[in-house]
Amino acid sequence: MSHADFAIETQGMTRAFGGVNAVENLDLAIPKGTIYGFLGPNGCGKSTSIRMLTGLLSPTSGEIRVLGETLPGAEEKLRRRIGYMTQKFSLYDNLSVRENLEFVAQIYGLNRRASKLRIAELVTLYDLVGREKQMAGSMSGGQKQRLALAAATLHHPELLFLDEPTSAVDPENRREFWERLFDLCAQGTTILVSTHYMDEAERCHGLAILERGIKRADGSPQQLMAAMGARVVEISGDDLRNLKQSLISESAVLSAAQIGSRLRVLVRSDIEDPLAWLKPRVASRTMEEVRASLEDVFVTCTGERLAGVSKGETDHVA
Numbered sequence: 619m620s621h622a623d624f625a626i627e628t629q630g631m632t633r634a635f636g637g638v639n640a641v642e643n644l645d646l647a648i649p650k651g652t653i654y655g656f657l658g659p660n661g662c663g664k665s666t667s668i669r670m671l672t673g674l675l676s677p678t679s680g681e682i683r684v685l686g687e688t689l690p691g692a693e694e695k696l697r698r699r700i701g702y703m704t705q706k707f708s709l710y711d712n713l714s715v716r717e718n719l720e721f722v723a724q725i726y727g728l729n730r731r732a733s734k735l736r737i738a739e740l741v742t743l744y745d746l747v748g749r750e751k752q753m754a755g756s757m758s759g760g761q762k763q764r765l766a767l768a769a770a771t772l773h774h775p776e777l778l779f780l781d782e783p784t785s786a787v788d789p790e791n792r793r794e795f796w797e798r799l800f801d802l803c804a805q806g807t808t809i810l811v812s813t814h815y816m817d818e819a820e821r822c823h824g825l826a827i828l829e830r831g832i833k834r835a836d837g838s839p840q841q842l843m844a845a846m847g848a849r850v851v852e853i854s855g856d857d858l859r860n861l862k863q864s865l866i867s868e869s870a871v872l873s874a875a876q877i878g879s880r881l882r883v884l885v886r887s888d889i890e891d892p893l894a895w896l897k898p899r900v901a902s903r904t905m906e907e908v909r910a911s912l913e914d915v916f917v918t919c920t921g922e923r924l925a926g927v928s929k930g931e932t933d934h935v936a
């Protein structure tokens with residue numbers, strides 16, 4: 619692939635705050651027309667990376683190319699070619715839906731006619747018909763999010779940055795939001811989205827797992843799961859709590875977490891037959907080897923589970 623095939627390329631992208639690296643030596647190569655995810659917990663450097671890639675923040679060191687342009691330096695040129703939806707609702711609560719969109723249209727220099735046409739199109743597309751005069755501040759989380767996406771895409775950006783776009787919406791709105799992202803992607807938009815939700819990360823074509831500013835792994839969800847250095851076994855039966863305690867003291871066990879009525883155990887892949895290895899340790903309980911999930915990949919990369927993503931208990935060993 620040549621440079622022209624990538625929407626984003628970075629080498630050694632680094633940003634320090636007060637001597638501490640918020641983002642460290644990040645290498646990225648994000649192909650055009652894909653949805654790429656940054657997966658990681660709060661504070662791992664997702665927003666700082668996105669701010670550098672949008673030209674809002676200068677890197678301390680490293681090379682950045684966005685849509686073929688070099689940053690820092692090409693911020694102005696890129697402004698019309700990229701869209702950015704921040705974590706917080708960044709529109710005006712005391713302006714109506716239409717006024718907010720008119721304001722954005724003005725920033726992008728659309729004339730009255732073009733603005734009117736585009737806003738009508740967006741209001742329909744993002745299911746805001748009948749709400750044109752409603753104050754943005756009085757809308758639900760899902761409606762605000764659709765308005766924010768309409769605003770971020772008003773100027774037909776080639777590249778769209780979404781910083782934790784679904785943190786304020788319920789699961790159903792999240793699914794619907796992702797349908798919209800796939801529609802945009804199908805029309806050729808490249809999307810970079812940050813998230814701490816595994817189900818969102820699993821929808822991305824490619825992703826980087828970030829921890830404390832460092833990329834721990836990258837690839838498609840399937841590649842990451844296939845390359846994981848562990849096998850996954852689920853155990854059911856009595857007294858899983860004590861079993862967990864004894865298993866996590868074994869160096870061959872990377873993690874054991876109770877998920878509902880099962881214990882999900884990650885066994886290092888140098889154990890050739892994890893079921894045989896576990897057998898004497900689990901007594902009469904039943905076992906089954908299961909497919910790895912992206913969360914398992916996350917645990918093996920970082921030693922941690924993301925808070926709130928598993929059902930049930932989330933204890934682990936680092």
Ligand SMILES: Nc1ncnc2c1ncn2[C@@H]1O[C@H](COP(=O)(O)OP(=O)(O)OP(=O)(O)O)[C@@H](O)[C@H]1O
Pocket residue numbers: 635636639640658659660661662663664665666667782
């Ligand atoms: N302007 C700043 N000054 C000092 N430290 C900062 C600044 N911006 C970010 N940081 C620090 O850099 C680290 C990465 O923050 P960042 O916001 O990029 O993480 P994140 O993964 O986006 O998390 P969140 O979702 O909570 O924003 C954190 O330790 C944060 O405190």
